[in-house]
Amino acid sequence: MVKAVVAGASGGIGQPLSLLLKTCPLISELSLYDVVNTPGVAADLSHISSPAVVKGYVPTDFKDAAQSAASMKEAFTGADIIIIPAGVPRKPGMTRDDLFKINAGIVKGLITAVAETCPKAFILIISNPVNSTVPIAAEVLKAKGVFDPKRLFGVTTLDVVRAETFVAGIVGEKNPGKLTIPVIGGHSGETIVPLISQAKPSVNIAGEELDKLTYRIQFGGDEVVKAKDGAGSATLSMAYAGYRFAEKVIKAVSGESGIVEPSFVYLPGIEGGEEIHKLTGCDFFSVPIELGPSGAQKAINVVKSANDYEKKLLEACYKGLNGNIAKGVEFARA
Ligand code: NAD
Numbered sequence: 182m183v184k185a186v187v188a189g190a191s192g193g194i195g196q197p198l199s200l201l202l203k204t205c206p207l208i209s210e211l212s213l214y215d216v217v218n219t220p221g222v223a224a225d226l227s228h229i230s231s232p233a234v235v236k237g238y239v240p241t242d243f244k245d246a247a248q249s250a251a252s253m254k255e256a257f258t259g260a261d262i263i264i265i266p267a268g269v270p271r272k273p274g275m276t277r278d279d280l281f282k283i284n285a286g287i288v289k290g291l292i293t294a295v296a297e298t299c300p301k302a303f304i305l306i307i308s309n310p311v312n313s314t315v316p317i318a319a320e321v322l323k324a325k326g327v328f329d330p331k332r333l334f335g336v337t338t339l340d341v342v343r344a345e346t347f348v349a350g351i352v353g354e355k356n357p358g359k360l361t362i363p364v365i366g367g368h369s370g371e372t373i374v375p376l377i378s379q380a381k382p383s384v385n386i387a388g389e390e391l392d393k394l395t396y397r398i399q400f401g402g403d404e405v406v407k408a409k410d411g412a413g414s415a416t417l418s419m420a421y422a423g424y425r426f427a428e429k430v431i432k433a434v435s436g437e438s439g440i441v442e443p444s445f446v447y448l449p450g451i452e453g454g455e456e457i458h459k460l461t462g463c464d465f466f467s468v469p470i471e472l473g474p475s476g477a478q479k480a481i482n483v484v485k486s487a488n489d490y491e492k493k494l495l496e497a498c499y500k501g502l503n504g505n506i507a508k509g510v511e512f513a514r515a
């Protein structure tokens with residue numbers, strides 16, 4: 182049984198994600214932290230007849246740094262897993278990198294509190310731009326002397342979920358969840374690289390259809406931002422994806438074996454990651470990860486089997502991704 186924390190729990194992702202976590206029988210304590218509204222969200226969820234005991238934490242005066250830190254400390258202490266969807270979402274016309282200005286500082290503050298209160302927790306970062314917020318988190322944890330690459334994950338599951346759904350639509354598979362499709366690289370536009378040639382079971386998609394599919398997976402987030410027309414970005418599909426990844430981490434930590442899911446990790450710190458690091462030249466990269474009791478047990482090298490079409494996509498990915506990573510590292514060190 183684990184203690185799970187959601188930081189940003191009152192938001193568009195935070196609320197449905199917290200609902201799904203409340204239904205998980207492996208969670209005994211669910212701690213909801215946000216700068217607004219968590220007492221209401223916690224009271225609401227606490228009426229659901231599942232084991233997790235829910236508590237909401239909000240700084241009574243978040244302009245007061247000491248008070249703010251105290252409330253975060255209370256919320257985070259004893260956490261086994263912390264999931265972070267705190268921060269602002271996109272509006273039409275914005276890139277994820279446009280969110281850096283606000284979200285970089287939010288993630289830096291939250292990870293500082295994690296380092297001080299629950300350094301052994303598995304950290305799952307949803308806040309965008311993931312390509313930069315995960316490197317920021319790593320730098321903060323390094324500076325505090327508590328960085329364990331096996332415990333820090335950027336959540337890229339939504340790209341995988343989209344790939345499953347869109348491919349199923351093309352090949353006429355009625356249950357998209359039956360497909361396994363590696364989506365690797367980063368989490369924005371051209372840094373998202375679907376490896377359709379490695380779909381299981383294999384699929385036959387080529388030419389213009391493959392171009393359109395690849396674009397749709399890379400820019401699926403834009404579809405939702407456009408449809409929401411100023412009211413934010415993906416929340417419900419993200420809550421599903423965030424829960425799917427969190428549940429897999431919790432199950433692996435609880436002893437279940439054979440669990441694999443792509444995630445954005447610090448490659449040199451994970452078994453099998455150095456080989457992928459050499460091929461990609463990226464310190465942080467999303468690849469299928471075998472999860473185990475200590476977190477990211479092994480990085481699986483799907484890069485080496487990419488076909489020529491995918492190698493071209495990867496070349497475009499490396500350039501953009503390395504820029505995003507460097508921006509995060511520079512911010513955290515400043
Ligand atoms: P939202 O505005 O609905 O919710 C964000 C929540 O964060 C709000 O409740 C806000 O009060 C809270 N918050 C702000 N500062 C905080 C702080 N310092 N501490 C704790 N909580 C704080 O936004 P959303 O739609 O839930 O999106 C949240 C983030 O997730 C955005 O950055 C978005 O781009 C990102 N996102 C990522 C993915 C992904 O695939 N990784 C998918 C969708 C959205």
Ligand code: LMR
Nearest residue numbers: 271277309402403414415
């Ligand atoms: C997504 O992929 O839906 C998220 O990263 C949110 C966004 O800004 O598109």
